[in-house]
Amino acid sequence: MEILLVDDHPMIRLGLAHTLSTALPELPIAEAASGEEALQRVQEHLPGLLIMDFDLPGISGLETTRRLRQRVPQLRILFFSEHTELSLVRQALDAGACGFLSKAAQPPVLVEAVRRVLSGHAYIEQPLATQLACQSHPMQAGDVRLSGLTQRETEIFLMLAKGTPSRLIAEQLCISAKTVSNYLTLLKSKLQVSSQAELVHLAIDAGLLRIAA
Template sequence: MKSKITVMLVDDHAVVRAGHRMLLSQYENISVVAETARGEEAYQRYIEIHPGIVVMDINLPGMGGLASIRRIHGRDPYARILAFSVHDEPLYVTRALEAGAKGYVTKSSAPEILVEAIIRLAQGDTFVDPEIAQRMVVQTVTGTDPSSLLATLSAREFDIFRLLVNGRTTREIAEELCLGYKTVANYATQIKSKLNVRTTAEMTCLAYQYGVLNG
């Protein structure tokens, strides 16, 4: 008898976790062994129970999903993390995979896609929602990626960029990411310089253009 695929769900919306738990309970070879609403707790729970698959929402309060993926991956390079997000822009897929995720699906994906992704990751494969993967291939071949400017940001800069354009103040970001106020302010200056904008409002317009708001 094959061992079950153990799964930890990480999402700050209880109703989403409940929906996933109900969906996955229909599969005898998959078992949800833990769930949490925050990245910080996800890291601790991962160390404690070492689930086979982590389904990680990118849009988490506090540490944030991308930072949580990086932290778990830093602890265990073999961790099988499936990024789960409302965003279907290829840039988010790239960032998640760079952080250490092995797969990426969106919240608009069919339930069967989520299940297939979990099984594929458990088998040691990588998996990206087919529709997004197709767009990524087209952009790579044609060189038409509209978000190439944002790709110049480092992982930390991208985290801070997302928080800034979604209305967080420098002080709030410093508290969320456990960084010094001056450190965040310096990052903000670097981000504006790289993106060739002068104000946060201009940066927000850029984020809207590239579809990375509410992340």
């Protein structure tokens, strides 16, 4: 399973390649310096993941993503950009990207993002994910506690609130049932609730969960 780095700056590609080759030596790395080159490379050899920049000579990273997803709907694309305006993050996700990471992210965050996207999950860098969630679902005054959750905690919080069984959460997130139980205990403490039912009410009050009519 190959990773294709799409960035017009050789030093950026070099740094990415070094970080990923060190952490994930089993994955071959290929490079493209433009959207046109990325389109050609994907046509010749389908990679498992593209790491895409916004600013590319010729076709933009956004347009390249749209074209690639039209041709290969299952293709997984992770944006890696210095531009982190929420409007651009939304455009990238709407175009079909599976994740978004800023170029200020530390190497371990990059590696975690790659692993998550390759395993079939979406990944948005934590500060951006929080901003998107708050923008989409303005929180009530008493729900500011939710902004203190990590991305994984938020993910499990929403799954628990929707009534997803712990066993299924463990399977979907590739963690143990014991870990899910530990997260539930942690969430109760962080959110100052005493039961899973209160988690549901908190999600409803925050606008993150709707009651079926």
